[in-house]
Amino acid sequence: MEPLNIVGNRVIRVDGRAKVKGEALYPQDIYLEGMLYGKTLRSEKPHAYIQVEIEEGEKTPGVVKILTAKDVTGQNHHGVLFKDHEVLCSERVRRIGDPIAFVIATSEKAACEGLAKIKVRYTELPAVFDPVEAIAKDAPKIHGESNIIYHYRCRKGNVEEGFKNCHVIVEREYKTSMVDHAFLQPEAGVAYWDQEGNIVVCAATQYPHFDQLEVAEALGLPKEKVKIINPAVGGAFGGREDITLQIHLALGAYLTGKAVKAVYSREESFYAHAKRHPIIMRYKTGASKEGKLLAMEATLIGDTGAYASWAVNVMRKAGVHATGPYEIPNVKIDSYAVYTNNPFCGAMRGFGATQVPIASEQQMDILAQALGMDPVRFRLFNCFRVGSETANGQILHESVPLERCIEAVGQRLFHGLR
Amino acid sequence: MVHIRLTVNGKTYGLDVEEGVRLIDVLRDQLRLTGTKEGCGEGECGACTVIMDGRTVNSCLVMAFQADGSDITTIEGIAKGGTLHPIQRAFLEVGAVQCGFCTPGMVLSAKALLDKNPEPTREEIREGISGNLCRCTGYHKIVDAIALASSYIRGGKEDGTS
Numbered sequence: 001m002e003p004l005n006i007v008g009n010r011v012i013r014v015d016g017r018a019k020v021k022g023e024a025l026y027p028q029d030i031y032l033e034g035m036l037y038g039k040t041l042r043s044e045k046p047h048a049y050i051q052v053e054i055e056e057g058e059k060t061p062g063v064v065k066i067l068t069a070k071d072v073t074g075q076n077h078h079g080v081l082f083k084d085h086e087v088l089c090s091e092r093v094r095r096i097g098d099p100i101a102f103v104i105a106t107s108e109k110a111a112c113e114g115l116a117k118i119k120v121r122y123t124e125l126p127a128v129f130d131p132v133e134a135i136a137k138d139a140p141k142i143h144g145e146s147n148i149i150y151h152y153r154c155r156k157g158n159v160e161e162g163f164k165n166c167h168v169i170v171e172r173e174y175k176t177s178m179v180d181h182a183f184l185q186p187e188a189g190v191a192y193w194d195q196e197g198n199i200v201v202c203a204a205t206q207y208p209h210f211d212q213l214e215v216a217e218a219l220g221l222p223k224e225k226v227k228i229i230n231p232a233v234g235g236a237f238g239g240r241e242d243i244t245l246q247i248h249l250a251l252g253a254y255l256t257g258k259a260v261k262a263v264y265s266r267e268e269s270f271y272a273h274a275k276r277h278p279i280i281m282r283y284k285t286g287a288s289k290e291g292k293l294l295a296m297e298a299t300l301i302g303d304t305g306a307y308a309s310w311a312v313n314v315m316r317k318a319g320v321h322a323t324g325p326y327e328i329p330n331v332k333i334d335s336y337a338v339y340t341n342n343p344f345c346g347a348m349r350g351f352g353a354t355q356v357p358i359a360s361e362q363q364m365d366i367l368a369q370a371l372g373m374d375p376v377r378f379r380l381f382n383c384f385r386v387g388s389e390t391a392n393g394q395i396l397h398e399s400v401p402l403e404r405c406i407e408a409v410g411q412r413l414f415h416g417l418r
Numbered sequence: 419m420v421h422i423r424l425t426v427n428g429k430t431y432g433l434d435v436e437e438g439v440r441l442i443d444v445l446r447d448q449l450r451l452t453g454t455k456e457g458c459g460e461g462e463c464g465a466c467t468v469i470m471d472g473r474t475v476n477s478c479l480v481m482a483f484q485a486d487g488s489d490i491t492t493i494e495g496i497a498k499g500g501t502l503h504p505i506q507r508a509f510l511e512v513g514a515v516q517c518g519f520c521t522p523g524m525v526l527s528a529k530a531l532l533d534k535n536p537e538p539t540r541e542e543i544r545e546g547i548s549g550n551l552c553r554c555t556g557y558h559k560i561v562d563a564i565a566l567a568s569s570y571i572r573g574g575k576e577d578g579t580s
Contacts, residue, residue, distance in 0.1 A: 012510050019518030020506040020525060022453020022493030029452035184457045184465055184519040184553050234455075234519030235553050266458040 015232065024232040027203050028188035028263045035190065035259035036064055038252050039111035040245070041101040041118050042271055043093035046341040047127035047140065050093055052100060056117040062110025065256055066118065067102040072251065074220030078243045080210065080346070082308045084143050087218050087247045092125075094142055095306035095341055097271030102248040104260055127341040131303040132280065134340045142306055142339035149304070150312045152319040154333040156391050162295025162330030166286030168370040174283070174359040178303075179276035181348055185234020186269040191249035192259035198225050201250050204233040206240040218247045219254055226250070238347030242309050244272040274309045274346030277302040277337075279318060281359040285328075291373050293328045293382045296363075296391075300335040300356070302345070309346025311337035318352035323391045324360035325402050326382040331391040376410035422486040426451065427495025435482040442466045442477040444485075445492060453493035453522045457551070464550030467523035468492050474530045474549070493522035496529065504570035505529055505563070514563035516554035523550045528564045536572055540565065 018024040043050070054066040069076055069090035076090060077083040089098050101118055105111035126140040133139055134147040141147060163169060189203030199219065205211050208228040216223040233240065245262050252260035264272060280301040287293050300318050304311035319335030348354075368378040383402045389395050419434045426449060435444055445451045445468070454477055457465035461476040468477045469491040496503045502510070505528045515521050524547055531538060531546035538546065543564045544557070552560060 010511075010513075013513075013515065015518065016510045016515045017502070019515050019521050020502065020509050021497055022451075022522045024518050025452070026455070026519065028456070029446075031447075031450065182553060184463060184517065184551065185455070186457065232518060235517040237553070266460070266463075 019232070026185050026188065026232045026234050027190060028185075030190050030202060030231070030261070032190060032192060032259040032261070035192075035261050036104050036106060036252070036256060037108040037111050038245075038248060038260050038262040039103045039105075039108070039115050040099050040248060040262070040268070041103065041115050041120070042268075043089065043096055043098040043100055044120075045093060045122045045124055046096050046129070047125040047142075048093055048122040049091055049125065050089060050100060050123075051121040053119040054101060056119070057101075057103060057114040060105075060110065060114035060117055062106045063103060063114035064106065064258075065104045065252070066114065067104065067248065067251055067255070068100070071255060072218060073254065074216075074218045076218070078214040078218060078247060079307065080207075080242060080309055081312055082149075084307050085243070087251070093122075095343060097343065098306070099248070102252060104252045104256060129340055129342055131301050131338040131340055134338050135301070135336070140341075142341065147339040148336055149308055149339060150315055150337040152316045152333070152335040154319055154322075154331060154392050156328075156393070157295075157330035159295045159297050159330045159332045163284070163286050165288065166294050167289040168367060169284060169286040170363055170366045170370060171284045172359070172363065172366065174281040174362065176279050176281075176355045176358055178278045178343065178345065179348065180270055181235070181237040181239035181273070183235030183237055183239055186264045186266055187240075187244045187272055188261075188263040189245050189249050190259055190261040191253035193253060193257065194227070198227050199250050199254055200227045200229060201246050202229040202231055203246050203249065204236070204240060205230055205246065206233070206236045206238070211243065211246050214243050215247050215250045219250055237349050238351070239273045241347045242274050271343075274348070275305070275343050276348035277304060277311065277314050277318075277345040277352065277355065279303075279355045281356065283359050283363050285363040285367060287367050287371060289371075291368075291371050291378050291381050293326055295330040296323055296328045297332045298322045298334070298359070300333070302335070302337045302352070303340050303342055304337050305340055305342040305344035307344035308337070308339070309344055310351070311345065314345070314347070314352035316352070318356050320392055321353040321356050322360065324357060324364065325384045326360075326364070326379070327384060327388050328382075328391065333391065376406060376414065379406050420483045422482060424485055425489045427490070427492060433482075437483065439482045440478055441468070441475075441480040441482055441485045441490075444482045445477060445490075451492050451494050455519050455522060457519065462551070463520070464523045464527065465520055467526045467550060469526055469530050472530070472533070474527050476549070491526065491529075493525060496525060503529070505532070505567040508563040508567035508570060509560070512559050512563040512566055514555060514559040520550055520552040524552065524560055528567060531564070532568055532571060537568055538564070
């Protein structure tokens, strides 16, 4: 076989040279002749009916148009799994930061002045911020009849029997917090009509082909009339999988006939995109006198906030990874995704698999301590190897180098070897 | 309106700017030097770092009128024509560039450091870029790149230094 030119060799990334020279174009670096600027008016209440008056705003010098839900020419919705977001909120806001209006003006300053003159009358609704409270039957409902949007169940063996045979059982509750990706490039974009009569949206995104569908559906256009251009993307980490400003820009360009640009501040960026799901994790784990894991029961409650985004996939993955990389013959896992009036949660590095080790590994340490066993040896005694079966029934046929990894970490942590 | 004079990357400009305009706005919106990035607008992230009279500043925290009469270097003024600056070359070779949004600020902070201290320790390098946030790399490769750049610069002219 010929030696490979690329695989196994160090290569300079294709966009590297432009990036070190400051020549790479991120969406905020695009300036078009005669373009307009857009600013988003966002909800200040977590749950409320709204009435919006834009007349004074539209009279502001420099303001060209103010878009509200009435101006959405197609379907006023978007969302990666469920279409639970509105492009612009029509009657109700479900979280602080929900978009209500999009002000288009000849300058950013004029757009801000116009935005300040929009009047929003809020009729506040009872809100819920705790996912456990949100599960209760009488909790305020965010969408539809129930706040529980997903329940993943995993059953293996018989946990009741398993716990009966345990020498030690550890029961604990763990909570992780909401986390923002804080990618360094805040959302920005520009939309315009091209010469063939297509609407072009140039924005940093992780999902251009899906953005095309969402923009087309919201504008009421066939998808062939919508083009998404993904220029340089200044970090994403999952935070650019949902729509933020793409449809607002597209609709602005579609209705005004002009190019429209928007650049979010860091603060607005925090309001606009998804977060990592905070998860409440209730664990009960038991082991034999010799240190073999025998049973585990876990309930995971993920707060997805006001919108689902990728909640189903995230909480499924959290459930699938709930045992950690350990063989446990008797397992019962219930993982829920729940709506609240909090900021919405979606994709972020690890997609649910990042949260559960906080609980499963703490359980391992506490069990090892209760057994009087070395925590490294306890892990080695129970870890996945080739041939192991996971809680959801997958047989690990191939490479499972975990034992080597734990040994190496143990050596460096406890024996000072370098 | 205020009239200011700026030397940017060796070229002198006379500009009329509004009172509320920041140095970053002049660089990006008026001079279209968009290599200077805005990541936070409050001096936390360092993406807007430029060198002003030999010292790094966050150009989002400097008002345009405060920069009157100053000499500014942006990322666009680092390479010599088609030849990358050794810091830029080292960033590429080591793999210190990912999304690239922090890169211009990192390169300028590295330059300000190496101009004063051509042979910094890793600790000094870390301190030199402590005003610049990167969300992709975890910083190790950036520190490696600056250490490599230091050796290129000390190695002499054949590495692109002048």
